[in-house]
Amino acid sequence: MSDQQLWNDVDDYFSSQLIPADDALDAALRDSDAAGLPHIAVAPNQGKLLHLLAVTQGARRILEIGTLGGYSTIWLARALPADGRLITLEYEPRHAEVARGNLARAGLDKITEVRTGPALDSLAQLADEGVEPFDLVFIDADKPNNPHYLDWALRLTRPGSLIIGDNVVRSGAVADPHSDNPTVQGIQRFLELMGEHPKLDATAVQTVGAKGHDGFSLARVLP
Numbered sequence: 001m002s003d004q005q006l007w008n009d010v011d012d013y014f015s016s017q018l019i020p021a022d023d024a025l026d027a028a029l030r031d032s033d034a035a036g037l038p039h040i041a042v043a044p045n046q047g048k049l050l051h052l053l054a055v056t057q058g059a060r061r062i063l064e065i066g067t068l069g070g071y072s073t074i075w076l077a078r079a080l081p082a083d084g085r086l087i088t089l090e091y092e093p094r095h096a097e098v099a100r101g102n103l104a105r106a107g108l109d110k111i112t113e114v115r116t117g118p119a120l121d122s123l124a125q126l127a128d129e130g131v132e133p134f135d136l137v138f139i140d141a142d143k144p145n146n147p148h149y150l151d152w153a154l155r156l157t158r159p160g161s162l163i164i165g166d167n168v169v170r171s172g173a174v175a176d177p178h179s180d181n182p183t184v185q186g187i188q189r190f191l192e193l194m195g196e197h198p199k200l201d202a203t204a205v206q207t208v209g210a211k212g213h214d215g216f217s218l219a220r221v222l223p
C-alpha cells in the first residue's frame with residue numbers, strides 16, 4: 001500500500017467516525033466539481049478543524065482569502081452566531097458564482113459575502129471602508145502573496161484574533177532554503193514574518209492525509 005493510500009484510508013476513517021454526511025457540504029463539492037473547479041478545497045476533517053477553531057475563538061467576524069467553491073467558507077460560516085459576518089475574497093468570477101450558489105443552498109447567504117477581484121484590491125477596499133476587526137482570518141489563495149496577506153490580516157484584526165495559513169508545507173518544499181519556486185518562497189517569507197513579528201505568536205504543523213503532505217500555520221495576534 002502506498003503512503004498516499006494509507007493517508008486516504010485514515011482520513012476516510014476519521015471522517016466516518018467524526019464527520020457525519022452533510023447535504024450542503026456534499027452538494028458544494030459536487031457543484032464545484034461539475035463547474036470544473038480544481039480539487040483544492042480543504043479535506044472534510046480540515047474543514048471541521050477550521051470550524052472548531054472558529055467556534056473556540058468565539059468568532060463573530062471572519063475573513064477568508066481564497067474562496068474557490070465555498071467549501072471551507074461553509075465550515076467557517078457555520079461557526080458564526082446569527083448576527084455574525086464572513087467576508088470571503090475570490091479572484092475568479094466563476095469560482096465566486098459557484099460559491100455564492102453553494103452558500104445560498106447552505107442557508108448562509110445572509111451572513112456571508114463573496115467579493116470578486118484580486119484579494120489585494122479587496123483588502124485595501126475593506127480597510128478604506130473602515131470595517132470592524134476580524135476575529136479570524138483564513139489565508140488560502142495565491143501563496144506568493146502570503147506575505148502581503150499577512151500584512152493586511154494584521155491591519156484588519158485585533159489582539160486575540162487568529163490568523164490561519166493553509167498549505168505551508170508543499171510536500172516538504174518549504175524546508176528547502178534554495179527553492180526558486182515563488183509559491184515556496186512566498187510561504188517561507190510568510191513564516192519568517194510571523195516568526196519575527198512582535199505582535200504574533202505563531203506555530204506551524206505538517207499534516208498527511210487526503211491532500212498529501214502539507215500543513216497549516218496558526219498565529220495569535222498579541223496585545
Ligand SMILES: C[S@@+](CC[C@H](N)C(=O)[O-])C[C@H]1O[C@@H](n2cnc3c(N)ncnc32)[C@H](O)[C@@H]1O
Pocket residue numbers: 040041042065066067068069070071072073089090091092095117118119120140141142145
Ligand atoms: C486553494 S483555493 C481555496 C480553497 C478554499 N479555501 C477551500 O478550502 O474550499 C484558492 C483560491 O484562491 C483564488 N485566488 C488565487 N489568486 C487569488 C487572488 N490574487 N485574489 C483572490 N483569490 C485568488 C483561486 O482562484 C482559488 O479559488
